[in-house]
Amino acid sequence: MLKLQTIVASTRPGRAGLSIGAWFHDIATARKEYQAGLIDLKAVNLPMFDEPHHPRMRQYVHQHTKDWSATIDAADAFVFVMPEYNHGFTAPLKNALDYLSHEWADKPVGFVSYGGVSGGTRAVQLLNPVTGALGLVPAGEVNIPFFAQYRQDEAFQPPASFTDSANLMLDRIAKLGATLKAGRRELVAA
Numbered sequence: 001m002l003k004l005q006t007i008v009a010s011t012r013p014g015r016a017g018l019s020i021g022a023w024f025h026d027i028a029t030a031r032k033e034y035q036a037g038l039i040d041l042k043a044v045n046l047p048m049f050d051e052p053h054h055p056r057m058r059q060y061v062h063q064h065t066k067d068w069s070a071t072i073d074a075a076d077a078f079v080f081v082m083p084e085y086n087h088g089f090t091a092p093l094k095n096a097l098d099y100l101s102h103e104w105a106d107k108p109v110g111f112v113s114y115g116g117v118s119g120g121t122r123a124v125q126l127l128n129p130v131t132g133a134l135g136l137v138p139a140g141e142v143n144i145p146f147f148a149q150y151r152q153d154e155a156f157q158p159p160a161s162f163t164d165s166a167n168l169m170l171d172r173i174a175k176l177g178a179t180l181k182a183g184r185r186e187l188v189a190a
């Protein structure tokens with residue numbers, strides 16, 4: 001069983017991210033390979049990065065960092081549910097990533113991006129070098145253009161083709177996740 005954390009990357013009042021995150025989390029929860037969790041960066045509420053040491057040293061002085069470290073350390077795979085802000089990724093997501101180092105490494109990451117005509121693809125492109133620097137292994141993306149047409153009240157209800165794409169990505173995350181998890185165990189044992 002892989003522990004998958006879906007992370008909602010937008011924090012503003014009225015954001016679409018929470019409903020899109022809930023949509024994806026429901027799909028993940030229905031799968032037998034995963035113990036699925038949903039993390040809302042607004043609820044995590046990390047301050048702007050405030051640790052004195054490089055995260056690679058794991059000498060965290062703040063309780064919020066120790067808590068965030070434990071949450072990410074315990075996960076085997078991630079999916080970032082992310083909008084595109086000014087052709088880039090959101091500041092809260094970058095901040096949450098920068099807080100840690102080893103906790104992200106050698107784990108698969110998938111992306112559910114959304115936006116206008118771009119479907120958030122430019123944000124994912126820009127995030128790729130960042131996740132790569134942390135040792136996260138890209139495992140696919142679901143891009144949702146003109147997402148607002150699938151939002152009704154607080155629910156996100158896209159056509160079935162998006163659910164199919166999400167499941168394909170989850171197939172790949174499961175395969176990669178199992179391999180990487182075994183590899184991490186070997187590294188610890190060596």
Ligand SMILES: Cc1cc2nc3c(=O)[nH]c(=O)nc-3n(C[C@H](O)[C@H](O)[C@H](O)COP(=O)(O)O)c2cc1C
Pocket residue numbers: 010011012014015016017018083084085086087088114115116117118119120
């Ligand atoms: C600061 C800001 C910048 C945005 N820039 C883009 C953009 O570059 N491309 C795009 O497709 N949509 C852009 N949008 C529109 C967002 O796709 C839309 O507001 C979406 O709801 C944002 O996700 P959120 O509701 O989870 O915050 C932008 C929205 C905001 C608030």
